[in-house]
Structure formats: structure tokens, C-alpha cells
Amino acid sequence: MADSRFQEPMQNHEGRQSSNGSDPLITVVLPIYNVAKWLDTCIQSIVKQTYRNLQIILVDDGSTDESPTICEHWAAKDSRINVVHQRNAGLSAARNTGLRLRKGEYICFVDSDDYVEHDYVKRMLDTAHAEQADMVICNVRKEDENGAALAEEADPSFETKTLTSRQYMIYAMQSSWKHIVAWNKLYRSEIWDNLTYPVGKIHEDEFVFAQLVVRCHRVACIDDVLYHYVQHDGSIMNENYSIRNLDKIEALCQRLLFLDENGFNECLLNTFNGIIADFMRAENNLRSDMQAQQRLHSLSSQAQALSPICFKSPMSWFEKTKVLFCLIFSPLSYAIFSNRLHHLIKKLRVNCSFRGSGDGRR
Secondary structure, three states: OOOOOOOOOOOOOOOOOOOOOOOOOEEEEEEEOOOHHHHHHHHHHHHOOOOOOEEEEEEEEOOOOOHHHHHHHHHHHOOOEEEEEEOOOOHHHHHHHHHHHOOOOEEEEOOOOOEEOOOHHHHHHHHHHHHOOOEEEEEEEEEOOOOOEOOOOOOOOOOOEEEEHHHHHHHHHHOOOOOOOOOOEEEEHHHHOOOOOOOOOOOHHHHHHHHHHHHOOEEEEEEEEEEEEEOOOOOHHHOOOOHHHHHHHHHHHHHHHHHHHOOOHHHHHHHHHHHHHHHHHHHHHOOOOHHHHHHHHHHHHHHHHHHHHHHHOOOOHHHHHHHHHHHHOOHHHHHHHHHHHHHHHHHHHHHHHHHHHHOOOO
């Protein structure tokens, strides 16, 4: 007999709504898994938004703590809240459930251990209207569990600007794609049509963000710090590097192909360099993991097959040499060679420094 605690999410057949006259319905999706300690703070920051016309979807992804009870408690207090309990399938699956159930003209995601400013939705929506933007991105305050700001409290390079999709793609490339996360954004709902997160992957944002940007006519950035990212000791970002992190290389390979197919030649080299950097990191951290090495070799073959794409982008002689090396050998071989050369140079510098310090001895 099926476990009655889990509800199969129903498809949305009602269409998107824009009620209350000029106030469009905004869907807010919270994917939830074992975050009982922080969940009240997050939900409270949503229900107390100055903008009231919200559809709030709490997706309990098979939590084993008190999170399901907390969700039901809030749903009983606020009719705008819809709770879905599903078997644990990961962050991507939880977000996809929210995407299927959305009714709003706009949608945003809030991670359930974070929280937002009380005027987060209104400020983002006002910007979307004023700038005719399909996606709005705000600045973020990073803090620890006690609310203390981390070293990088907010991105100092983040500027208020409105860009076309091509301009934003180049901006994202120049800023190392650090703004690709699902949260801190308000999206026009239709740009998510027929697009979902890859289930079972981490670095899930890496897989979809380029596709989202291409679907936008305009992207607006506002320097206001409206989103609070809370970094916990047990978060995915703090986990040790493992075979799961190789998902990012797979995502970057897919991005490289997508950018090529859509004519974003100015973004190709940066993406290729990102692939190489991740191969170097993986080779450094997973050298003794045989299963990871097998996947690395497979990913290296995939990346090697895509290497000719990068010749469509202007390159220096050094960049051409690197691409040529990857064409003849492989990204993994390049990573191994580069890492060993780096360690050799570092060792030589240490030895030279040691000898130099001994020259003054009497």
C-alpha cells in the first residue's frame, strides 16, 4: 500500500492567473528537505511580503525531521500556501514540482534555509515592469547561521543595469557565471515552459541557466541586497569534493554546445576554459577514486569532441596552444600535465627560497 504521507503532485490545468487588477500573481517555490531549524524564518519572510498576491508552494522532498509538520502549520494559517509532500528525489525534482504547479505570471525560487527582505517581491516586480525584463536579479548578502556577514557580504561588482540576453550572456561570462543560481531572481513564468532541472544532478543551475538567458528579451540587475543566503556547515556547497561534482563538467560541455548552436561565439572560449579548470580541480581531488577516474575519462572524450568549436572564438596564441593540446590529447591529459607542472614550479620556488635564506648564515 502506498505511503499516504506522500502526495503525487497534480498537473496544473488552470492556466496562469493575473488577478487583483494590475497586480499579477507571483508564484514562490520553496524546495524543502530537513530544514526544520530554519524553515520558520524562511516562510515568515515570504508570507509577510508587502506584495500580497502570491501563490506559495512548499515542496517537502521527503523530509525526515519536523519540516512537514511546520509546512502544514503554515498552510493552516495562510490560504496562499500549497504544501506538496513527495518522496525524496533531490533539489531539482522539488523545484520541478513547483514549476509544474505554478499559476503565476512570474515565478521565483527561495531556498528554504535562506530568507528574503520584506519587499523582495515588490522591488523585483517593479523592476520587471519598469525595465520590461523577463528576468530580474538582485544582489545577495551571504551570512552564517548566526546572521553574521561572511567575508564576501555582497558582490561589490554587481551593478544596477538592464541588458539584452546577448549582453547579459557576455556579462555572466565575464563574471565567471557566479550569478547563475536559481534564487535571487524573478522570472517571467513563460520562459520556463518546457524547461526543467536535471533530476539527480548537483550544480543543477549550470545545466539550465544559459537556456533561460536565451529565452529572455531583457535581463535587469539591481544592486539592492534583497536576498539573504545563509551558509550552513552541512550544506551541499560545503561538502567535500566528490564524483558528484563532475556533474559541473557535464553541464559545461552541454553549455558549450548550446552556445555554439545559438551563435554566442564570444562566450565559447570562457566556457571551454571553465571545463579545463574543472578538469584540473577534479584530477587534483579524485586521483585515487577509480570510479571517478572512469567518469573523468568519459567526460574528457566528450569535451575533446567539442574542442573544435572554440576556434570560432578569437584566441591568443596561448589559448590556441591549449585548445590544440586538447584536440591532440584530451582535457584530462592537459589537466594532469598542468597540475604536475604547477606542483613542480611550486617545489622549485620553495627550494630556491630555502637556499636563499641560507646565504646569510655565518
